[in-house]
Amino acid sequence: MGPVPGHIILIGPMCAGKSTVGKRLAAVLGIPFVDLDRQVEAMVGPLLPFFQQQGEQAFRTIESKVLAEVLDGPRSVIATGGGTPFHGDNLTWMERSGALFHLHVPLDVLLGRVQRSGLDRPLLHGLSGEALQARVAELLEERASGYASARFQVDASGDPSVVTERIMAILAQVK
Secondary structure, X not given: OOOOOOEEEEEOOOOOOHHHHHHHHHHHHOOOEEEHHHHHXXXXXXXXXXXXXXXXXXXXXXXXXXXXXXXXXXXXXXXXOOOHHHOOOHHHHHHHHEEEEEEEOOHHHHHHHHHHHOOOOHHHOOOOHHHHHHHHHHHHHHHHHHHHOOOEEEEOOOOHHHHHHHHHHHHHHOO
């Protein structure tokens, strides 16, 4: 398989598996992995306090600057934040910089993941039960058209190794 030009960029909702799959994919491809949230966190500290003190807009502004730097850097697998594509020109920049993969996870599967490991996410902080379910569903609905614009749609409801294999199969067919 010849290399796919540009970055491999993973988008999708929080807890879709972007970071887990991204690490695996980068290892298989032998290229760097960049977790955009961790890059922002390295600049501002833990995200939840930053969100609470500075607000989402301040976070998105920094996130966009970090994204631009990463996209200008060496070819990488990039795991974005769930809201990254929806701020400023981020989606356009990502589409121009590589192959954009939407990791699709059905709401029921996503809710299970969020309840197990996503309650620390700033946009879900303090929510539980029906309020949590409603917020996750709301975010998915608000972002659905942006996620759907990704060139490649990948079912990410299964094991991360299976999702990685699905992406590798797509990459093998891309010219």
